[in-house]
Amino acid sequence: xxxxxxxxxxxxxxxxxxxxxxxxxxxxxxxxxxxxxxxxxxxxxxxxxxxxxxxxxxxxxxxxxxxxxxxxxxxxxxxxxxxxxxxxxxxxxxxxxxxxxxxxxxxxxxxxxxxxxxxxxxxxxxxxxxxxxxxxxxxxxxxxxxxxxxxxxxxxxxxxxxxxxxxxxxxxxxxxxxxxxxxxxxxxxxxxxxxxxxxxxxxxxxxxxxxxxxxxxx
Amino acid sequence: xxxxxxxxxxxxxxxxxxxxxxxxxxxxxxxxxxxxxxxxxxxxxxxxxxxxxxxxxxxxxxxxxxxxxxxxxxxxxxxxxxxxxxxxxxxxxxxxxxxxxxxxxxxxxxxxxxxxxxxxxxxxxxxxxxxxxxxxxxxxxxxxxxxxxxxxxxxxxxxxxxxxxxxxxxxxxxxxxxxxxxxxxxxxxxxxxxxxxxxxxxxxxxxxxxxxxxxxxxxxxxxxxxxxxxxxxxxxxxxxxxxxxxxxxxxxxxxxxxxxxxxxxxxxxxxxxxxxxxxx
Numbered sequence: 001x002x003x004x005x006x007x008x009x010x011x012x013x014x015x016x017x018x019x020x021x022x023x024x025x026x027x028x029x030x031x032x033x034x035x036x037x038x039x040x041x042x043x044x045x046x047x048x049x050x051x052x053x054x055x056x057x058x059x060x061x062x063x064x065x066x067x068x069x070x071x072x073x074x075x076x077x078x079x080x081x082x083x084x085x086x087x088x089x090x091x092x093x094x095x096x097x098x099x100x101x102x103x104x105x106x107x108x109x110x111x112x113x114x115x116x117x118x119x120x121x122x123x124x125x126x127x128x129x130x131x132x133x134x135x136x137x138x139x140x141x142x143x144x145x146x147x148x149x150x151x152x153x154x155x156x157x158x159x160x161x162x163x164x165x166x167x168x169x170x171x172x173x174x175x176x177x178x179x180x181x182x183x184x185x186x187x188x189x190x191x192x193x194x195x196x197x198x199x200x201x202x203x204x205x206x207x208x209x210x211x212x213x214x215x216x217x218x
Numbered sequence: 219x220x221x222x223x224x225x226x227x228x229x230x231x232x233x234x235x236x237x238x239x240x241x242x243x244x245x246x247x248x249x250x251x252x253x254x255x256x257x258x259x260x261x262x263x264x265x266x267x268x269x270x271x272x273x274x275x276x277x278x279x280x281x282x283x284x285x286x287x288x289x290x291x292x293x294x295x296x297x298x299x300x301x302x303x304x305x306x307x308x309x310x311x312x313x314x315x316x317x318x319x320x321x322x323x324x325x326x327x328x329x330x331x332x333x334x335x336x337x338x339x340x341x342x343x344x345x346x347x348x349x350x351x352x353x354x355x356x357x358x359x360x361x362x363x364x365x366x367x368x369x370x371x372x373x374x375x376x377x378x379x380x381x382x383x384x385x386x387x388x389x390x391x392x393x394x395x396x397x398x399x400x401x402x403x404x405x406x407x408x409x410x411x412x413x414x415x416x417x418x419x420x421x422x423x424x425x426x427x428x429x430x431x432x433x434x435x436x437x438x439x440x441x442x443x444x445x446x447x448x449x450x451x452x453x454x455x456x457x458x459x460x461x462x463x464x465x466x467x468x469x470x471x472x473x474x475x476x477x478x479x480x481x482x483x484x485x486x487x488x489x490x491x492x493x494x495x496x497x498x
C-alpha cells in the first residue's frame with residue numbers, strides 16, 4: 001500500500017505522527033490498565049502472572065502510567081484545539097441515543113471528530129490527570145501523608161473505572177461498530193464515502209478547500 | 219504447643235478450611251503504669267528477630283527511634299505531658315496491635331501476603347508480598363513499614379514462631395517489671411480490668427483499658443492511667459479502618475466489576491442487536 005501517493009479514493013484521516021502518538025497512548029494505557037486490574041481484584045490477580053508476577057507488576061505499573069501521561073500530553077497538545085465542543089456538538093450529545101440506534105437523521109453533522117469522540121478526549125484527559133495524581137501518591141506510600149493516601153486509594157480506582165469504561169466503548173466504536181475507522185487509525189486513510197457519511201462537515205470543508213476529494217489532516 | 223488454623227487470607231475470598239474452629243487466642247497485655255521504660259523488650263525483639271537498626275541523631279528524647287521501622291518492630295514511646303499542673307512522663311510500648319478486624323489484611327491485593335491465624339496473630343508473608351504498601355494505608359496504627367531494599371513490608375509477628383511452639387513472645391520474656399504479660403485475650407482482658415479497678419481505688423479515676431472497638435478489638439491491650447486521652451501515650455483515640463479503604467474494598471469493588479463485565483457484555487449485545495454502522 002503506497003501511502004505517500006494516495007489515490008483519489010483515499011482520504012488521509014490521520015497523519016503518521018498522529019497515529020504513532022495514538023498507538024503509544026493505546027499501548028501504555030492497555031499495559032497500565034491490565035496490570036492495574038491485576039491489583040484491583042483477586043479474581044483478576046492471574047493477570048499479574050501474565051505480566052511477570054505481582055512484584056514486577058507493582059514495580060512497572062507506575063512506569064506504564066508515567067509513559068501514558070507523557071504520550072497523552074503530546075496527543076492532548078495536538079488535538080486540543082480540534083476538540084472544543086460547539087453548538088452542534090452539544091446538540092449531538094443530547095441526541096446521542098439516536099446515534100446508538102443508527103438513527104442519524106436526528107443528529108447534527110459531525111466535523112473531523114464527532115461529539116462522542118470529543119467527549120471521550122476530555123473525559124480521558126480529566127480522569128488521566130486524576131489517575132496520575134493519585135498514582136504518584138500510591139507509588140511512594142512511605143513518604144506520602146496519610147490523608148493523601150486515604151483519598152488516593154479511592155480516587156485511583158474510581159478514575160480507572162471511568163477511564164477503562166470509556167476505552168471499552170472506544171475500542172468497540174473503533175473496531176466492530178464503525179467499519180473503516182480502524183483502518184483510518186492504522187493505515188491512516190478512509191474512503192470519501194466513509195468521510196461523507198460519518199464526518200460530513202470535515203469532508204465538505206476539505207472538498208471546498210482543495211477542490212478535490214483528497215484530504216489532508218492538520 | 220498451640221494449635222492454630224488460618225482464619226483469613228489477604229485477597230482471597232471465602233473462609234479457609236478449619237477457620238471456624240475455636241482455638242486458644244494469643245494476646246499481649248501492656249500495663250503502662252508499671253512500665254519503667256527500660257527498653258529490654260526492644261532489645262529482646264531485635265535479638266530474637268535478628269535485626270539491626272541504624273540509629274539517627276540524639277533528638278532530646280529517650281525514645282530509641284522517632285517511629286517503628288521495617289527492622290524495628292517494638293518501640294517504647296516516651297511522652298512528656300502535664301496533668302493538673304504536674305509533669306507527667308508517659309511510656310508505652312508500641313508495636314503491631316494484631317487487630318481482630320485488620321485493616322492491613324483488608325487493603326492487601328496480594329493473595330496470601332497477609333494472614334490472620336485463629337489465635338488472632340496477624341502475620342505478613344514476604345514471599346507473597348508485592349510491596350505495594352496498601353497495608354500501610356489500611357492500618358490505622360501506622361505499623362507496617364516498607365523495607366526499601368527488599369520492597370517488602372514488615373512488622374511485629376507477635377513472635378508467632380515462638381508462640382506456635384508454646385513459648386511467650388520475646389518482649390514479654392524480657393520484661394523485668396512484669397508490666398508485659400502474655401496469655402489468651404479473654405484472660406488478659408479480665409486481668410486488665412482487675413488492674414484498672416486497683417488503679418481506680420488508688421485514686422487514678424481516669425484509668426482504663428485500651429482495646430479499641432473500631433477495629434473489632436485488638437490482641438494487644440493496654441492498661442492506661444489516662445485512658446481518657448490515649449493520644450498522650452501515642453495511641454490513636456478511636457482507630458478505625460479508613461472509610462475510603464472500606465468503600466474501595468466493599469461497594470466499589472462490586473460497582474467496578476459490574477461496570478467492567480457490563481461494558482464488555484453491553485457492547486457485544488449492542489452489536490448483536492444493531493450491528494455495525496452503515497458498512498462501506
